[in-house]
Amino acid sequence: QTVVTQEPSFSVSPGGTVTLTCGLSSGSVSTNNYPSWYQQTPGQAPRTLIYTTNTRSSGVPDRFSGSILDNKAALTITGAQADDESHYYCALLLDSGISLFGGGTKLTVL
C-alpha cells in the first residue's frame, strides 16, 4: 500500500529557512503527482499554500515556495515567522485517480 511520507516534526528559528519534504513509498514524486501543500492550525480548516508543485495560492506570502527536490515534493519557508508555527500537509495524486495526504509535519518556530 502506497504511503506519503513527511517529517513528523521540524523546528526553525525566526527568520530562518526550512524545507519540508513529501515522499512516496512506491517511488519518486514528480510534477505528474501534482503536489499541493496545506497549512492547518488547531481547530481551523486547512489553508491552501501551494498547488501543482510550485504555484502559490492567492494571498500566500512569497516566503512560501514549492519544488521537487531529490525525488520528493518540497515546501520551503524562507524567513520563517512566528505565525508560521503550524501543521503542514502535502497531497499527491496517484495514477489510479486516488489522492493521498502525508501524515503532516508539525513546524515549531523558536
Added chain:
Amino acid sequence: QVQLVESGGGVVQPGGSLRLSCTASGFIFRTYSMHWVRQAPGKGLEWVGVISSDGSKKYYADSVKGQFVISRDNSRDTLYLQMNSLKPEDTAVYSCARDPAAGRVRWFDPWGHGTLVTVSS
C-alpha cells in the same frame, strides 16, 4: 464569497449509517469536482473520495471503498456522503473541499470547517 458548509454529523452506533451534506455557495457548483476529506481526532488529513462535476466519475480511498458513497445534487448545490456499516475508526471530522482544477490536475480549495461524526455504542 466561496463557502462550503457541512452538516449531518452526530453520534451513531457501530454498524449504523449516516448521510452528510455539504452545501456550496458563491460559485457555480455544477462546474467543479468535489472532495470529502476526514480527520480523526488528533490525527492527520485523510482523503475520502472525489466526485466529478456531473457526478459521472467517482474515486474512493481504499479504506472506504464499498462502504461510503459520494453523490451530488447540482440543482441544490449540495454534495453528499453516505456512510454505511460505520466503525469506531470512522470517527472523524468530515470536510468537503472544492477542486479548482480542470482535467487530471487536482488540489483542494477552499475547505469547509467540517462536521464531526462519532461512532460509538
